[in-house]
Amino acid sequence: MNHHQIERYIDVIMDGMYRDYPELEKRFGEAGKIKCREDNHHHFRHLKTAFTLQNEQFFIDYAHWLTNLLVSRGMKAAHVKDNFERLHDVLKDEHSEEAVFYRMILAEAMAAIEGRDTT
Amino acid sequence: MNMEPIELAHLLLDGDTDESFAFLCHLREKGWNSVDIYQSIVSGAMQHIGELWERDDISVADEHLATATCDFMISRFHAQTNRNTSSRKAMFLCVEEEQHTLGMRMASLLFEENGWKTRMMGANLPLEHAISAAEKWKPDVICLSITILYHVPVLKSYVETLESLPFHPKIMVGSRLLSMYDLSPYCTPHTLFMTDYKKLTDWMNDQSEEKEIGAS
Numbered sequence: 162m163n164h165h166q167i168e169r170y171i172d173v174i175m176d177g178m179y180r181d182y183p184e185l186e187k188r189f190g191e192a193g194k195i196k197c198r199e200d201n202h203h204h205f206r207h208l209k210t211a212f213t214l215q216n217e218q219f220f221i222d223y224a225h226w227l228t229n230l231l232v233s234r235g236m237k238a239a240h241v242k243d244n245f246e247r248l249h250d251v252l253k254d255e256h257s258e259e260a261v262f263y264r265m266i267l268a269e270a271m272a273a274i275e276g277r278d279t280t
Numbered sequence: 281m282n283m284e285p286i287e288l289a290h291l292l293l294d295g296d297t298d299e300s301f302a303f304l305c306h307l308r309e310k311g312w313n314s315v316d317i318y319q320s321i322v323s324g325a326m327q328h329i330g331e332l333w334e335r336d337d338i339s340v341a342d343e344h345l346a347t348a349t350c351d352f353m354i355s356r357f358h359a360q361t362n363r364n365t366s367s368r369k370a371m372f373l374c375v376e377e378e379q380h381t382l383g384m385r386m387a388s389l390l391f392e393e394n395g396w397k398t399r400m401m402g403a404n405l406p407l408e409h410a411i412s413a414a415e416k417w418k419p420d421v422i423c424l425s426i427t428i429l430y431h432v433p434v435l436k437s438y439v440e441t442l443e444s445l446p447f448h449p450k451i452m453v454g455s456r457l458l459s460m461y462d463l464s465p466y467c468t469p470h471t472l473f474m475t476d477y478k479k480l481t482d483w484m485n486d487q488s489e490e491k492e493i494g495a496s
Contacts, residue, residue: 206430207429207430209433210429210433213433214432214433214465216461219429219461222460229334230336233334233335233336
């Protein structure tokens with residue numbers, strides 16, 4: 162998955178997030194958008210790492226770590242799950258081995274987040 | 281957790297170079313050795329600081345101040361230690377894009393304390409530069425440091441390439457990730473994995489004994 166594809170996917174993800182949750186823009190402003198893009202780049206980097214090393218646990222652990230981090234900054238586990246759902250959706254028409262792996266571990270990560278306490 | 285690492289963490293977060301240095305000196309006076317000071321106290325303090333950041337109790341700026349203060353503190357502390365002498369050489373570097381050097385710094389100080397000559401190449405060293413530095417200096421050991429998981433994919437190329445240099449250096453990997461993951465599938469069968477400083481100094485002592493046996 163190349164850089165341009167990833168940028169395009171992140172555009173789609175962020176358009177959807179800011180359309181469905183307009184309060185995000187009011188609450189976090191332009192800086193929030195920059196952070197959101199950065200976070201999605203991190204998600205892709207961790208997906209890529211898990212794929213390259215063929216180890217889904219790396220991504221599951223990242224999902225837990227990220228959720229703890231964001232919950233302590235006033236967000237909810239549901240926000241992380243929502244972001245992962247959008248990532249999962251945006252990849253649905255790509256059938257490369259890499260994209261299929263990403264979707265599989267995103268589904269596992271969402272289930273892991275779902276299984277946490279409702280924080 | 282013992283209170284010492286937390287006490288030290290607060291001194292580091294205050295950027296208090298004198299008090300943090302005095303804190304380590306006091307532990308040494310009480311009989312602590314460098315291995316335990318670096319492992320339980322300094323690493324413990326930095327781990328606590330990382331957890332405070334994760335919980336949003338401190339800022340990125342606080343963490344940077346603590347890290348810089350810690351770096352200065354351990355250098356100052358090390359300047360006072362007694363050292364053995366040896367002709368062996370160890371080179372230290374972080375793989376490309378990796379910025380976390382503190383763990384590797386303490387490992388290098390322990391090598392020096394055991395008499396080794398060291399070269400600290402610091403953060404983010406691309407492989408081609410690591411190769412040319414190693415070819416020039418010909419270290420016996422090359423220590424690779426990695427902290428962030430998404431730098432692991434480059435590890436194999438570093439280990440394989442450096443291990444195959446004509447003077448056959450021993451490749452050692454140090455990482456906090458080793459307490460969570462088995463990184464051996466991403467290295468070679470000869471790679472040494474240093475999970476903590478005790479294991480590192482035990483390995484150095486074994487090397488010294490082998491050398492003495494070889495000489496006698």
